[in-house]
Amino acid sequence: MESNRFAKNVTDTLYTIAGILFCGFALKGFLVPNQFFDGGVSGISLMIHELYHWNIAIVIILANIPFIIMGAFQVNKTFAIRTFTAIIGLALCLHFIPYPQITSDKLLVSVFGGVFMGIGVGLSMRGGCALDGIEVLALYTGKRVSFTVSEIILGINILIFLVAAFKLGLPTALYSIMTYYSASKTINFVVEGLEEYTGVTIISAQSEKMKEGLVMKLGRGITVYKGERGYLKESFDISQPVDIIFTVVTRLELRRLKNMAHEIDPKAFIFTSVIKEAAGGVLKRVQRH
Incomplete structure (x- = not known):
């Protein structure tokens, strides 16, 4: 029993580390250098970074703290601790690992930035934590309104993209919607796999x-x-x-x-x-x- 638990913890940790590395690669190799963003908390963090030029590593930590606290109540404390550790790991990854900028082509950035972001978030979910706390907010809100979790997430992301269109321009917002779409589809594939x-x-x-x-x-x-x-x-x-x-x-x-x-x-x-x-x-x- 103890050996099975240890093996599961090791597997979860490896999934989480891989997820952090992929998310860091998506952010620094594609999205941040090209002023693109994603949906969810990652999108909010990238938007704040772009508008106010704050350090993206610090912004990601600060933006996720409220959702980590929510996660402790909506899911459990173990989930919150794992998520907080993963967010700190992502911030350190962004600060210390010198990822190269892969491309400046907007189509490639929007598609592959989303794909690598989706792989990272999906792997972290398989590891028992979340590198994006938007679903925690949706669970919290869903208990107080009649909308489904998917509808709440969609509504939040629509607001994010509307603000982006107003502040950063419509083309950037449209490309970022493509990034979000490719990321969400990749997350589903990573979590469910071909055995869905x-x-x-x-x-x-x-x-x-x-x-x-x-x-x-x-x-x-x-x-x-x-x-x-x-x-x-x-x-x-x-x-x-x-x-x-x-x-x-x-x-x-x-x-x-x-x-x-x-x-x-x-x-x-x-x-x-x-x-x-x-x-x-x-x-x-x-x-x-």
């Missing part, structure tokens, strides 16, 4: 063949709900019992599943849903941090 799971529900008259194909050919576990099908407009009083099949597959397996289901029953009703977290059962999943 998709829930698939199948309603078919050939449910027995469908169950056999899912289990025996695809090697998937299934859950079966008892339901009824029918109730069409022209024959509302007619219905038949049916097995509603639910299974979970990776994105890479989804096309194969749909092809198999179509071969068995071209009229099968199939719909999918995004699975944010999945563990246990017959899933072979790498542990998420």
Whole structure:
């Protein structure tokens, strides 16, 4: 038990260090030299640095302190301590590591600056901390208003980009929106990876063949709900019992599943849903941090 905990702590630390190095590379190699910025707390820090020319390392620490305090209450103290340590590490990285400026091409800066920033933030999330505290603020606000966390984050970032457009010019704001978009997509990929799971529900008259194909050919576990099908407009009083099949597959397996289901029953009703977290059962999943 102790050895597993030690190994997990070492892995978390390595993830966090790698995340810090990638974020430092994105900031000093792409964003800061070209007066670009990102969304979230990083975007606020870069904007303050650009407008008032304060040291970016100090600004990042000061900008994240309120969110670290929030994190202690919204998540737990361990998360807050890890996040504070990671932010200090990022500030030291920015101050002491002489990252070279990679390019001045605005398109390359907006895309690859966001990609490397997303890799860094995503790795830090896998390490159990946050190099950008905007989601902590969204969790805090979400308990007091009726908006979702995603809607709150979007609203905050819209305000950031509006201020940027007014203070730094519309082209800079538009390029920075591209940076934020590439960063957010990269974060999702780093955290979820290619093994991001998709829930698939199948309603078919050939449910027995469908169950056999899912289990025996695809090697998937299934859950079966008892339901009824029918109730069409022209024959509302007619219905038949049916097995509603639910299974979970990776994105890479989804096309194969749909092809198999179509071969068995071209009229099968199939719909999918995004699975944010999945563990246990017959899933072979790498542990998420």
